Amino acid sequence: MNELKKKFESIFNNITVNVVEDNRIVVNIKKDEVLTFLSYLKNLGYEHLSLVSCVDWINKSEFELIYILSSYMAKDEEYQEKEKTKIIVKTRIPRKEARFITVINVFENAEPYERELHEMFGIYFEGHPRLTPLLLERDYEIPPFRKDFDMQNYVDNTYGKIPSIKERKKEQNERT
Amino acid sequence: MDRNQISKWLKNPGKMANKYSFHVVYFCTGCGVIEIPPSITTRWDAERFGIIPVASPRQANLFLIAGYVSTKTLKAIIRTYEQMPEPKYTIAFGSCPINGGMYYDSYNTITSLDKYIPIDGYIAGCMPRPEAVFVGVTHLWKLIDMDKADGYKRYREDYKHYRANQEQLFGDMDWPPLFSKENIK
Numbered sequence: 410m411n412e413l414k415k416k417f418e419s420i421f422n423n424i425t426v427n428v429v430e431d432n433r434i435v436v437n438i439k440k441d442e443v444l445t446f447l448s449y450l451k452n453l454g455y456e457h458l459s460l461v462s463c464v465d466w467i468n469k470s471e472f473e474l475i476y477i478l479s480s481y482m483a484k485d486e487e488y489q490e491k492e493k494t495k496i497i498v499k500t501r502i503p504r505k506e507a508r509f510i511t512v513i514n515v516f517e518n519a520e521p522y523e524r525e526l527h528e529m530f531g532i533y534f535e536g537h538p539r540l541t542p543l544l545l546e547r548d549y550e551i552p553p554f555r556k557d558f559d560m561q562n563y564v565d566n567t568y569g570k571i572p573s574i575k576e577r578k579k580e581q582n583e584r585t
Numbered sequence: 586m587d588r589n590q591i592s593k594w595l596k597n598p599g600k601m602a603n604k605y606s607f608h609v610v611y612f613c614t615g616c617g618v619i620e621i622p623p624s625i626t627t628r629w630d631a632e633r634f635g636i637i638p639v640a641s642p643r644q645a646n647l648f649l650i651a652g653y654v655s656t657k658t659l660k661a662i663i664r665t666y667e668q669m670p671e672p673k674y675t676i677a678f679g680s681c682p683i684n685g686g687m688y689y690d691s692y693n694t695i696t697s698l699d700k701y702i703p704i705d706g707y708i709a710g711c712m713p714r715p716e717a718v719f720v721g722v723t724h725l726w727k728l729i730d731m732d733k734a735d736g737y738k739r740y741r742e743d744y745k746h747y748r749a750n751q752e753q754l755f756g757d758m759d760w761p762p763l764f765s766k767e768n769i770k
Contacts, residue, residue: 545693546657546755553692560690568696571753574739577746 410434410494421446435497440509443500447476448515455480455496458512461522463530467556470504472532476512507532529554593730603646603672604729605635607722610645612665614658616712617651617679624715634722642668647725649718653681655693656754659701663751666702667763671737674729676721677704680711687711700750703736 413434414426424446425437438446455478464473476498502509511534512519523534524543531552534540551558572580594601611621625631625638639645642665650662666675677698680686685696698704705728708721728734740747744764752758 544657547693549692558692560692563692564685564690564696567754571700571750573697573700574743574746574750577749578743581746 413494420449429497432494433497434494435499437499440500440502443474443476443498444510444512444515446498447478447512450478450496450498451515457481458516458518459495461512461519461526463526463532463554465504465530465554465556466501467504471501472504472507472530474500474502474509474526474532502532508535509533510535511537513537528552531555600729604726607634607636607647607674608639608645609636609647609649610639610642610665610669612648612650612658612662613652614650614654615652615679615681620678620712620715620718621649621651624718629715629719631718634719636718636722642666643670645669646673647722648673648675649678650675650682650698651678653679653686653688653694654698656695657693659695659698660755662698663702664760666740673737674705674725674734675703675736676725677707678718678721679713680709683707683709695754701747701754703739703747705734705736 410428410431414428417424417426417436421438421442423439423442427435427437429435436446457479459477459479460475462475462477464475466473478496478498479494507530509532511523513523513536520537521543523532523537524540526532527534527537527540528543528545529552545553549558549563553560553563590601611618613621623629625636631637636647642648646669648666648669654662666673677683681688681694682698682704685691685694688694689696695701706721706725708717710717725734741764744762748762
């Protein structure tokens with residue numbers, strides 16, 4: 410693991426590498442270098458993008474994007490070490506104008522993850538072919554996974570305001 | 586066959602046959618789906634009670650909604666319910682369809698199901714055991730005997746209000762009303 414750490418630090422500037430556990434590395438990197446770093450990792454053998462996720466740090470007004478990479482089990486003996494490790498790439502983008510570049514050119518399976526992030530966090534991914542709704546049906550003023558989305562208030566205003574059938578009947582009787 | 590019930594069978598054979606042969610369409614959205622396979626297979630053999638799962642809502646007369654209901658699945662529930670032939674009964678399974686359960690403040694889970702379709706009985710719990718299904722069904726038998734399981738009649742009578750609630754939730758609905766004005770009594 411320490412070999413990998415030295416390798417990364419020698420090639421890329423502005424990078425902090427932490428070995429969290431025996432088989433897990435967390436890499437914090439600036440947002441300009443994410444694409445090059447991911448494509449470098451792909452050439453290294455980490456061919457599988459397991460997850461694209463996001464954390465809303467509302468006090469620092471930043472989004473943290475998280476890419477989790479692992480590699481498929483290969484027949485070669487040198488790959489045996491690699492397939493046990495996972496590399497977690499983290500980057501921060503500003504919260505006000507939440508924009509980022511897609512990584513579809515590197516990892517094709519990032520498409521649904523990025524669509525979901527666009528829907529839930531309102532992050533716009535430049536170059537994404539279709540940022541259409543994936544899971545949700547309704548329109549939200551604030552995307553629902555942001556920290557400033559008030560869930561209880563929203564529930565009271567939408568589902569709470571729909572009257573029950575008894576109340577509807579009462580209304581009708583009062584009118585007539 | 587129970588001898589005490591012979592008079593009931595002779596009096597109203599259709600109702601009795603209907604009551605003892607529930608063809609169930611399961612709507613499994615959440616964790617409720619876990620309780621369904623043990624209840625219909627050999628361990629708690631649901632066919633002792635005449636409950637049998639069917640593939641299509643066109644052949645069913647009991648609708649068992651297991652688990653939470655999101656706005657997207659509510660559309661499917663309404664369409665399934667409207668496709669079932671009368672008489673039809675509905676049981677909501679678990680605490681989520683009653684008042685939202687643990688999803689009481691979710692952005693996408695509706696809090697009470699009986700605003701949109703009529704419910705004949707609730708089985709409370711999170712999650713109820715398979716025995717609770719049979720307790721619920723035997724209660725439903727009593728309700729049918731007393732003519733109190735009238736969810737489909739209420740749906741026909743108050744269809745205006747149900748449809749108004751559905752339209753308030755969804756905005757534009759992409760299917761026409763089930764009952765036109767002439768059909769509503």
